[in-house]
Amino acid sequence: MGISEILDGKLTEKEVEIKGWVVTRRSSGGVQFLIVRDGSGMIQATVHKEDVAPQKFEDVDRLTQESSIIVKGIVKEDKRAPGGYEVRVKDLKIVHLAMPEYPLSKKSHGIDFLASLRHLWIRSPRQIAILKVRAEIIKACRDFLDENGFTSTDSPILTPSAVEGVATLFETPYFGDKAFLTQSGQLYVEATIAAFGKVYCFGPTFRAEKSKTPRHLTEFWMVEPEMAFYTFEDNLKLQEEMVTFTVKRVLEKRRRELEFLKRDLVPLRKVEPPFYRISYTEAVDKLQKAGYNIEWGEDLGAPHEKFISLQFEKPVFVHRYPAKAKAFYMQPDPENSQVVLCADLMAPEGYGEIIGGSERICDLKLLEKRIEEFGLPREAYEWYLDLRKYGAVPHSGFGLGIERTVMWICKLKHIRETIPFPRTITRIYP
């Protein structure tokens, strides 16, 4: 029994017990109005002087913001109450009287202050709504993959070597040796496909990049599916299906949260396969015609991604980037060896990349050559090369950034709200 069920109208005129926290208290002499939160929702509880013992009424008068309480009463439908329902209180027990001067008031706060009080900020309705959507997105991704023949095989977080470059790795001591926090589970899921066919890993990844932007965290979560025998084309189709499934699931299960966030649902309802596709070369052409200063061969920057993303009302794949701008393990396009069979999925409405994916090199000789060309230490990749020695198959995969997906689906301005405790270049507390 929770507040969400009361708000669904299932418990009208019934007696209920709510265990929760006081969000605000207002009084009008003989009537006290409490807004109570229980994790499932918020509702107004009214305490009339004549309904409770005098001592109880005085207790209510002492209630501070964020005090924890247990309330018993009758559910009433009432237009005067926010949300249309309220609980007329018959009994109330104070579990803990919160200290006065709860730091977060109902008025606005600056971002620095809120970030330093993240452990309390997550209680606020907006943050609750966002994190509920986050949880739904994660569950949707897992459900989609689990229901489509994937086995979850999580990758290690402590790793001996870099996937792509050492400069952006967090280093940690490891029994007299060095270890690094993973930047991607991809190489390891490329190993487990030979055991399970279709796999995915889900976990935190770490980038020691000094990125100071509204779309970067130093610690973020990725879902990384990897599929044996999947071509580049199969990979894109899977991404379309997974993203569509996820958006539909959130629209279905977290409608209330999206509406609370004042998220326009129209663009989300348009998310259906097939997504748009544009090659990197076409994208550069478009950008140049729009006056952007970009040459073929350069990777797309934030303003470029935003521009492309705004051209389409559905997600768009930008595919076949120059080989030099991308990772060593990507399969060259058989029709043009200057580009690789990769695609980034750009979310619409100006949100950029949420997925990066590619077909992987499966030929041993070619992979050896690429490792050398990228100046990577071959000894660190011996195990990875083994995968091309014993039953190599064409295979593809992608990584979906959870926080960026949350940011897009909730239409947020900054990624710091998409994870309970964000880690950024300037903040590791709380």
Place this chain on the structure above:
RNA sequence: GCCGCCGUAGCUCAGUUCGGUAGAGCGGCUGGCUGUUAACCAGUCGGUCGUAGGUUCAAGUCCUACCGGCGGCGCCA
């Protein structure tokens, strides 16, 4: 790493142009109000003006350095 902006009460800010006794709203506290909606009304508590130097009769205000944060870029998911 680069460019720009900002640090004044617990919070959000005004005061800086042109140096002259530290301000408001919210929150807290005290009291009032029998339907409040960021409730309202009256009273009250609350300050090393980011830090350190400097200029000056006098610095929140002018100068220098440092620290912290925010916004944008680069890199990336």
